[in-house]
Amino acid sequence: MLYARLIIMRLFKAVIVLFLIVILNFLLIQLAPGDPAAILAGEAGAADQEFLNQLRERFGLDQPMYVQLWRYVSGIAMLDFGYSYRLGVPVFDLIMARLPATLLLTGTAFLISLVLGIIAGSMAAARVKKPSGSIIMALALVFYATPLFWVALMSVLVFSVYLDWLPAYGFYTVGAGYTGFALILDVAKHLILPATTLALFFMAIYTRMTRTSMLDAAQQDYVKTARAKGLKPGIIQRRHVLRNALLPIITLAGLQAGQMVGGAILTETVFAWPGIGRLMFEALQQRDYNLLLGIFFFSAALVIVFNIITDLVYRLADPRIKGAS
Amino acid sequence: MKHPLALAISAAALAFTTTALADDPKQGGIVNTIVQPEPPGLVLGMIQNAPTRVVAGNIYEGLLRYTTDLEPIPQLAESWDVSDDGRTYTFHLRDNITWHDGEPFTADDVVFSADVFHRELNPSARAVLQHVESIEATDEHTVVFTLVEPFGPFLISFEAGTFTMVPEHLYAGTDFRNNEHNDHPIGTGPFKFANWERGTVIELVRNDDYYEEGLPYLDGVNWHIIPDGGSRAVAFENGTIDVLPSGTVENFDIPRLSEMDNVCVTEEGHEYFSPYSMLWMNNREGPTADKRFRQAVMYAMDREFARNVLWNGLGKVPLSAFGSNARFQDDTLEPYDYNPERARELLEEMGYDGEEVTILPLPYGETWTRWAEAVQQNLREVGINVRTQATDVGGWNQRLGDWDYDLAFTYLYQYGDPALGISRTYLSDNIAKGSPWNNVEGYENERVDELFNEAATAYPDEEREALYKEVQEILHEDVPVGWLMELGFPTLYRCDVKDLVNSSVGLNEGFRDAWLDR
Numbered sequence: 001m002l003y004a005r006l007i008i009m010r011l012f013k014a015v016i017v018l019f020l021i022v023i024l025n026f027l028l029i030q031l032a033p034g035d036p037a038a039i040l041a042g043e044a045g046a047a048d049q050e051f052l053n054q055l056r057e058r059f060g061l062d063q064p065m066y067v068q069l070w071r072y073v074s075g076i077a078m079l080d081f082g083y084s085y086r087l088g089v090p091v092f093d094l095i096m097a098r099l100p101a102t103l104l105l106t107g108t109a110f111l112i113s114l115v116l117g118i119i120a121g122s123m124a125a126a127r128v129k130k131p132s133g134s135i136i137m138a139l140a141l142v143f144y145a146t147p148l149f150w151v152a153l154m155s156v157l158v159f160s161v162y163l164d165w166l167p168a169y170g171f172y173t174v175g176a177g178y179t180g181f182a183l184i185l186d187v188a189k190h191l192i193l194p195a196t197t198l199a200l201f202f203m204a205i206y207t208r209m210t211r212t213s214m215l216d217a218a219q220q221d222y223v224k225t226a227r228a229k230g231l232k233p234g235i236i237q238r239r240h241v242l243r244n245a246l247l248p249i250i251t252l253a254g255l256q257a258g259q260m261v262g263g264a265i266l267t268e269t270v271f272a273w274p275g276i277g278r279l280m281f282e283a284l285q286q287r288d289y290n291l292l293l294g295i296f297f298f299s300a301a302l303v304i305v306f307n308i309i310t311d312l313v314y315r316l317a318d319p320r321i322k323g324a325s
Numbered sequence: 326m327k328h329p330l331a332l333a334i335s336a337a338a339l340a341f342t343t344t345a346l347a348d349d350p351k352q353g354g355i356v357n358t359i360v361q362p363e364p365p366g367l368v369l370g371m372i373q374n375a376p377t378r379v380v381a382g383n384i385y386e387g388l389l390r391y392t393t394d395l396e397p398i399p400q401l402a403e404s405w406d407v408s409d410d411g412r413t414y415t416f417h418l419r420d421n422i423t424w425h426d427g428e429p430f431t432a433d434d435v436v437f438s439a440d441v442f443h444r445e446l447n448p449s450a451r452a453v454l455q456h457v458e459s460i461e462a463t464d465e466h467t468v469v470f471t472l473v474e475p476f477g478p479f480l481i482s483f484e485a486g487t488f489t490m491v492p493e494h495l496y497a498g499t500d501f502r503n504n505e506h507n508d509h510p511i512g513t514g515p516f517k518f519a520n521w522e523r524g525t526v527i528e529l530v531r532n533d534d535y536y537e538e539g540l541p542y543l544d545g546v547n548w549h550i551i552p553d554g555g556s557r558a559v560a561f562e563n564g565t566i567d568v569l570p571s572g573t574v575e576n577f578d579i580p581r582l583s584e585m586d587n588v589c590v591t592e593e594g595h596e597y598f599s600p601y602s603m604l605w606m607n608n609r610e611g612p613t614a615d616k617r618f619r620q621a622v623m624y625a626m627d628r629e630f631a632r633n634v635l636w637n638g639l640g641k642v643p644l645s646a647f648g649s650n651a652r653f654q655d656d657t658l659e660p661y662d663y664n665p666e667r668a669r670e671l672l673e674e675m676g677y678d679g680e681e682v683t684i685l686p687l688p689y690g691e692t693w694t695r696w697a698e699a700v701q702q703n704l705r706e707v708g709i710n711v712r713t714q715a716t717d718v719g720g721w722n723q724r725l726g727d728w729d730y731d732l733a734f735t736y737l738y739q740y741g742d743p744a745l746g747i748s749r750t751y752l753s754d755n756i757a758k759g760s761p762w763n764n765v766e767g768y769e770n771e772r773v774d775e776l777f778n779e780a781a782t783a784y785p786d787e788e789r790e791a792l793y794k795e796v797q798e799i800l801h802e803d804v805p806v807g808w809l810m811e812l813g814f815p816t817l818y819r820c821d822v823k824d825l826v827n828s829s830v831g832l833n834e835g836f837r838d839a840w841l842d843r
Contacts (some may be wrong), residue, residue, distance in 0.1 A: 034719025043374035051448040086365045169556045174526045272551040274524025
């Protein structure tokens with residue numbers, strides 16, 4: 001009952017926030033130099049004035065800004081995201097076509113980083129003064145500090161070029177004609193490198209955060225009580241320390257989950273993963289405003305949804321948090 | 326000094342000719358190659374950018390093809406006649422051609438493509454069509470073009486990417502840009518469109534009903550889409566990719582890749598476009614408005630260095646406004662050799678006071694960034710106060726379109742004739758804000774206008790030659806733009822892919838004759 005009211009309230013706010021985001025994005029994008037007609041003409045290598053005018057008219061760029069804004073916002077209100085300037089395909093279709101690949105990649109990376117990060121963090125917390133704990137923390141620091149694109153390129157070099165274990169790029173083996181289980185296996189193979197690359201950074205953060213927050217929780221009186229009543233250290237760690245240490249991790253997981261749509265630009269580019277991040281990067285370079293705004297909209301919507309989910313999970317993890325926010 | 330890569334290329338070229346003679350083509354196999362960036366669509370005629378051309382040039386065709394010496398050879402037209410006054414061109418079409426959907430290709434398709442489709446959509450074709458008075462199909466396989474007046478480059482305008490033949494029965498009377506067949510292009514070419522997995526691959530399959538007996542040899546071509554240059558290089562290295570079209574990997578990767586076993590390199594196949602890199606110099610204001618300053622820039626740049634180091638010894642240092650593949654080049658002009666001393670003299674003579682000039686690199690990757698750095702250093706050495714301003718493609722377009730620059734890198738295609746690819750850079754009626762592809766430098770010279778306009782319609786060629794000679798002398802003295810390099814764009818491929826590049830547009834139609842020796 002309480003949850004239902006909370007969700008309705010939050011969704012209502014979300015609509016207002018989204019509306020503001022749409023307007024803000026639209027205005028922000030006008031600040032970028034260059035216009036899509038000139039870029040398309042430039043790609044063609046030859047263009048007369050008539051060609052440029054045709055393009056601008058077709059995209060509605062010959063209209064005053066407020067007309068363009070009105071057209072865009074009223075389109076969005078009817079869930080019409082318009083057409084991509086460059087590809088001539090409805091933006092909604094483009095995003096939907098790329099969404100599964102992106103969610104597969106970012107979702108896998110999310111799970112890997114969350115699970116392994118918490119495990120590694122708990123292990124490090126339990127081995128706080130031992131060399132094994134320090135090794136975990138040192139590794140976490142390395143992964144945290146290494147730029148993503150470098151990890152990506154090096155992993156390609158090692159696992160694809162030298163060892164030849166895993167495919168270097170792509171979503172599936174082109175021309176192999178796999179179906180059914182063979183196709184799933186093929187996609188999984190292609191998924192390993194990009195998902196691991198993407199997971200490393202967040203895994204490092206989860207590790208560090210889990211460790212800190214568990215060490216913090218271990219100082220609390222209830223842990224002393226638990227120890228005094230003779231519980232085994234493993235049970236204390238899991239039931240009393242880890243559970244109380246979870247809140248900051250949930251916050252972070254909510255943040256990471258919000259980035260699932262647009263957060264993999266580099267990884268998708270290096271590994272030629274046909275996802276949304278790449279689509280967004282190309283749209284930006286080509287000043288494909290409609291497409292770019294459409295992706296911004298979806299990313300923003302996802303962030304809002306995950307914020308709401310995060311709030312709900314807080315309440316599950318910690319019953320002390322209550323009431324409508 | 327001959328660069329190692331140049332040696333490798335000549336060796337490869339030698340190996341290429343001997344094996345081509347020795348072996349009979351084998352049937353079958355699929356070639357994996359790359360298209361970069363992903364094309365916006367595949368309907369040539371509607372879209373003419375490089376990625377569309379390279380894929381769709383195998384689906385669509387034009388009336389003629391051109392050898393690497395830019396001589397016309399038959400494609401859809403098997404022969405052609407030109408009237409004595411140079412105003413009437415009659416094309417005789419082959420009578421055994423069908424579109425990929427089975428409909429016959431006829432003279433009506435040619436009239437529709439040229440007179441309706443291209444007039445509406447295609448700026449490059451439009452530039453030619455303004456010289457055309459009428460286009461008529463006199464019978465099912467004969468088309469007559471009547472020109473307003475003779476137009477020198479007319480016969481070289483029929484290349485598939487510029488003057489594509491599109492099917493009348495699918496497009497006539499429709500909204501071309503929203504035609505349902507745009508997703509599934511129908512041409513007459515050796516390969517048919519099969520599938521486009523956006524962001525991953527475009528697959529073409531053999532056209533079994535192709536009119537050239539026995540062609541094509543390949544069962545299909547897969548165009549992989551890989552957005553990162555490093556990943557493209559890896560894909561070629563590990564054998565997934567057989568052919569790297571020019572411009573798909575960074576120049577610094579090329580020596581390494583071309584030294585691998587079973588890898589061949591060719592510089593051929595760009596004669597039609599002859600990409601010519603230039604340095605826009607703003608003729609309107611600032612130091613660059615002074616002819617002596619522009620000449621000083623020419624003397625200050627060590628273009629040999631750029632060629633040997635940044636471009637792996639490929640390409641040519643140009644003499645003047647007309648590239649070496651352009652017709653009517655006057656090779657008697659005195660070259661602007663690297664001469665910093667002369668540059669300093671000119672700067673002193675004009676009284677250059679150290680005013681800052683900016684330089685805008687072409688945002689097309691690492692090679693161009695490095696090149697801008699090299700030029701910046703050259704200019705500083707002779708005392709020019711230069712600052713580089715980096716930008717992305719959109720910003721670069723905008724700055725040039727608004728004439729908001731001092732020096733800026735670019736490159737342009739020459740299209741085989743001065744009237745198509747060269748005069749556009751210097752004609753004063755081609756000055757217009759908003760486009761980075763016209764007379765961006767703002768050069769105005771009445772005599773140059775006269776000569777270019779007269780030469781375009783002069784007949785026969787001897788008349789044109791004299792006019793172009795004079796215009797080259799004027800331009801050479803005035804230096805409206807800097808002439809940087811006739812770019813050498815290498816195509817890398819496994820040596821067992823045979824007969825890959827055999828016309829002046831190279832890979833754009835290369836898979837027609839290619840075969841796999843595996």
